[in-house]
Amino acid sequence: MIRHTVVFTLKHASGSAEERAFLDAALVLDAIPGVQKFERLRQVSPKADYTFGFSMEFADQAAYQAYNDHPDHVAFVRDRWLPEVAKFQEIDYVAL
Amino acid sequence: MIRHTVVFTLKHASGSAEERAFLDAALVLDAIPGVQKFERLRQVSPKADYTFGFSMEFADQAAYQAYNDHPDHVAFVRDRWLPEVAKFQEIDYVAL
Numbered sequence: 001m002i003r004h005t006v007v008f009t010l011k012h013a014s015g016s017a018e019e020r021a022f023l024d025a026a027l028v029l030d031a032i033p034g035v036q037k038f039e040r041l042r043q044v045s046p047k048a049d050y051t052f053g054f055s056m057e058f059a060d061q062a063a064y065q066a067y068n069d070h071p072d073h074v075a076f077v078r079d080r081w082l083p084e085v086a087k088f089q090e091i092d093y094v095a096l
Numbered sequence: 097m098i099r100h101t102v103v104f105t106l107k108h109a110s111g112s113a114e115e116r117a118f119l120d121a122a123l124v125l126d127a128i129p130g131v132q133k134f135e136r137l138r139q140v141s142p143k144a145d146y147t148f149g150f151s152m153e154f155a156d157q158a159a160y161q162a163y164n165d166h167p168d169h170v171a172f173v174r175d176r177w178l179p180e181v182a183k184f185q186e187i188d189y190v191a192l
Contacts, residue, residue, distance in 0.1 A: 002140070007187050023192065044098070045188035053189050089185070091103050092141035093149050096119065 001095060002058045004067075007043055007050040008088035014051070018084070025080050026054060032070045034063035050089065097191060098154045100163075103139055103146040104184035110147070114180070121176050122150060128166045130159035146185065 012018040023040055030038035041053040058064040067073055108114040119136055126134035137149040154160040163169055 003137075004141075039189075040192040041099075041189035042192050043187060044190050045100075045186045047186045048188070050187070052192070053187070055189075090141050090143045091139060091146070091149070091187075092144070093135075093137035093151075094140050096136040096138050096148070 002061065002064050003055065003093040004058065004064060004090075005053060005055045005092065006088050006090045007048065007053040009049070009051045009086045011084055011086045022080055022084050023052070025076065028072050028076055029054070029056070029067075032067050032072055034058055034067055050087070098157065098160050099151060099189040100154065100160060100186075101149060101151045101188065102184050102186045103144065103149040105145070105147045105182045107180055107182045118176055118180050119148070121172065124168050124172055125150070125152070125163075128163050128168055130154055130163055146183070 010019055010022060012022065026040060029035060036057040036059070037055070039053075039055040041055060043050045043053050056067075058067065106115055106118060108118065122136060125131060132153040132155070133151070135149075135151040137151060139146045139149050152163075154163065
């Protein structure tokens with residue numbers, strides 16, 4: 001199991017229609033083959049300067065790579081992520 | 097549900113006995129009342145400069161606070177975390 005997470009802050013105002021549209025658009029990622037346990041999350045620690053998070057799991061590295069290469073992921077990164085995300089940190093986990 | 101995570105790097109050498117001892121000592125956290133889904137994880141993204149992670153869930157803020165205040169957590173932070181962790185980032189999530 002590989003857990004792929006990204007914690008991020010949007011350029012949009014909190015509670016805005018643009019923020020909601022971005023978070024809704026991200027649901028396309030959940031439909032990509034191999035994606036398991038897809039979650040859209042709110043980051044709530046005052047010790048972290050990020051607002052949202054996505055988390056998903058893959059059975060193995062091949063499934064993760066297929067997700068990265070999938071046209072729906074490539075389009076989401078190009079059309080939504082890069083123009084609308086102000087800052088982010090990727091964190092990926094495997095069991096110890 | 098609140099998911100409390102922390103991604104971190106130890107001062108110890110990779111694969112050292114000291115590293116193993118720290119990770120084993122952290123199991124005391126799993127026994128604290130209210131802690132659910134405790135995980136010890138290896139951080140594997142080359143885009144993140146951290147080596148390990150812990151993840152756990154709490155039913156609500158009261159359970160999270162009780163964990164923070166629990167003597168076994170206080171002792172772990174004082175005796176292991178502060179002296180042995182080189183850098184860390186806390187990230188906490190709730191469902192969107």
